[in-house]
Amino acid sequence: xxxxxxxxxxxxxxxxxxxxxxxxxxxxxxxxxxxxxxxxxxxxxxxxxxxxxxxxxxxxxxxxxxxxxxxxxxxxxxxxxxxxxxxxxxxxxxxxxxxxxxxxxxxxxxxxxxxxxxxxxxxxxxxxxxxxxxxxxxxxxxxxxxxxxxxxxxxxxxxxxxxxxxxxxxxxxxxxxxxxxxxxxxxxxxxxxxxxxxxxxxxxxxxxxxxxxxxxxxxxxxxxxxxxxxxxxxxxxxxxxxxxxxxxxxxx
Numbered sequence: 645x646x647x648x649x650x651x652x653x654x655x656x657x658x659x660x661x662x663x664x665x666x667x668x669x670x671x672x673x674x675x676x677x678x679x680x681x682x683x684x685x686x687x688x689x690x691x692x693x694x695x696x697x698x699x700x701x702x703x704x705x706x707x708x709x710x711x712x713x714x715x716x717x718x719x720x721x722x723x724x725x726x727x728x729x730x731x732x733x734x735x736x737x738x739x740x741x742x743x744x745x746x747x748x749x750x751x752x753x754x755x756x757x758x759x760x761x762x763x764x765x766x767x768x769x770x771x772x773x774x775x776x777x778x779x780x781x782x783x784x785x786x787x788x789x790x791x792x793x794x795x796x797x798x799x800x801x802x803x804x805x806x807x808x809x810x811x812x813x814x815x816x817x818x819x820x821x822x823x824x825x826x827x828x829x830x831x832x833x834x835x836x837x838x839x840x841x842x843x844x845x846x847x848x849x850x851x852x853x854x855x856x857x858x859x860x861x862x863x864x865x866x867x868x869x870x871x872x873x874x875x876x877x878x879x880x881x882x883x884x885x886x887x888x889x890x891x892x893x894x895x896x
Contacts, residue, residue, distance in 0.1 A: 649676040692738070694824070694850060695842045697731035701755070702839060707832050715766045718812060720829040722762055722772075725806040726781070728818055730755040732802060732851060733786060739848075740864060742857050745792040757785045777807050802852070819850045 652665070667683075669675055691697050713719035733750050736743030758781050765773055781787075782803040783796075790796050810816045811826050818824040827838050848857040 645674050645676055649678060652676075652679050652682070692735070693844060694728070694731045694735055694846045695839060695844055697734060698727055698839045698842070699836070701727045701730065701752075702832060702835050705832055710832060713763050713766050715772075717829040718772060719763065719766055720835075721812050721826055722766075722777070722807065723759060724826060724835065725811045725818070726755060726758050726762065728824065729781070729803055729806050730758075733799065735846075736851055738865075739851070739853065739857050739861050742853065742860065743851070744798070745795050746790075748789045748795070750786060750789065754785050754789075761785075772809075774807055774809065778803055781807065805852075819852075821847070821849055824850055 655665075667679075691700050710716070710720055710723070730750070730752075733748075737747045740747075758777075761780055762777060765777065778800070782800040786803075787796060787799060790799055806818060814826065814828050815822075816826040818826065823843065827834070848855055851857075
């Protein structure tokens with residue numbers, strides 16, 4: 645890192661005008677601060693909410709990809725189940741310790757590996773190996789990031805609810821309310837239309853949680869918003885007004 649910092653600091657106006665240095669890095673406290681201060685930083689965060697997450701996933705698909713399997717109907721059904729599972733495990737982080745004991749950084753690559761494995765098994769085997777798909781998805785692809793023993797049990801239970809023979813039936817419920825369900829295997833446009841009709845703000849029941857779980861989430865989000873607003877206000881003040889700490893204390 646010290647060598648990298650020295651190289652970047654050596655850049656000057658004499659360099660070629662079209663020269664750019666692109667760097668990618670996982671979050672680490674060892675990354676030189678001076679490079680971050682002199683760079684344009686770009687990050688890609690997963691969208692908030694089940695609806696937005698599912699839309700982003702299906703927006704990347706094409707109809708050719710959805711039909712590129714020897715069992716296209718089964719593939720589309722199970723692909724939507726994995727997409728819903730991917731959205732669930734990512735969005736559960738907003739519930740804090742109620743969602744996961746540890747907030748894991750699940751990525752699109754975890755989902756992509758599951759999709760590729762799903763296609764392989766559907767093409768090569770007559771019967772769908774649900775047990776294998778659950779093990780690979782929950783224990784290997786996503787589970788490789790999970791370290792807490794309770795979270796391991798949780799992620800296995802979540803995926804087992806979706807990747808099962810019932811998912812092949814039209815109208816199979818992905819939540820107790822039935823708002824989220826398996827629809828008839830169709831085109832990309834059919835799935836987009838169904839996802840567009842889903843609630844923007846999902847209820848906790850979609851995650852298998854009690855309604856009260858949303859109270860803590862809303863309080864935390866409100867607190868974070870107000871902390872950010874207060875942090876950009878001038879620090880100096882006159883008179884006997886309340887301090888920043890007092891205001892935050894009243895909010896909590």
